[in-house]
Amino acid sequence: MIMRRVLTLFFCFFVSQVLFSEIIEISSMDEISSHITKDSLVVFDIDETLLTTKQTLGGDIWFRKTWESLAKEGYSTEGALAKILPTYMNLQVQTEVKPMELITSALIHKFQSQGITVIGLTARSTELAYTTVAQLRSIEINLDKNPIKLKDLDLSTHFPLKYVEGILFAQSHHKGEILLNLLRDSEHPLEKVIFVDDKIKYVKQLEEVCAANNILFVGFRYGVSDANIQEYDPEVTDLQLKYFKEILSNDAAEQILEARRLIS
Helix, strand or coil: CHHHHHHHHHHHHHHHHHHHEEEEEECCHHHHHHHCCCCEEEEECCECCCEEECCCCCCHHHHHHHHHHHHHCCCCHHHHHHHHHHHHHHHHHHCCEEECCCHHHHHHHHHHHCCCEEEEEECCCHHHHHHHHHHHHHCCCCCCCCCCCECCCCCCCCCCCEEECCEEECCCCCHHHHHHHHHHCECCCCCEEEEEECCHHHHHHHHHHHHHCCCEEEEEEECCCHHHHHCCCHHHHHHHHHCCCCCCCHHHHHHHHHHHHHHC
8 A cells, every 4th residue: 555655656746747847859930839828938049049140150150169169279168258259249239130930920929919928038148138139120029028027127136137128138047047036036927938949958957947846848949050050161150250340141251262262
């Protein structure tokens, strides 16, 4: 009898964990629709999830590949950041962006029209807050509809963060903890979190926090940019960087490189 009770409790615990957490690999944003309900908080990463730069230079893939290259050269984390960030920040202010998928804007509008709260959660610096808002508006995405209402507009936490027009800027902090902290200081009822991000590590960060707080969680690892990572060409971005003030498209950079090869 005791053993049966133990097994029953274990089974119930196991089932509850399965019900509370799920991670799904997707290749189109439309795949999230069937998982969204009225009680969902829908959270989107920004870079390589909602938008990307029109050229490779200045985008998230360029940032990661440059970081990896500097690390191989022996740069510390701080040294690599000091070398990349000034250029990255300047490029973000100048560059145009495009949606990862044309369908995404319409999906977000649909969720918002149903009264569902949709927010952004990005590892970008708070210094890019209004640049990010402007970039999203340029592709017809406004995350300031049905906003999370804060109890205290001067949100005070043990680490710096900024929640601007529906976007939460986590910087280098744990995305799950940042989101939970915001929700604790809000009036938003929370039963279910839907999260979409191109990086699995961030999806797992939110899964970890939601599981610890008995919040139903469905995470999506969004793979649309995977092909762009495989096709990354540092020669193209090096050339684009040379013409920094007039950013070259990928096609223009490749044409210049091809012409160089022909005459060399």
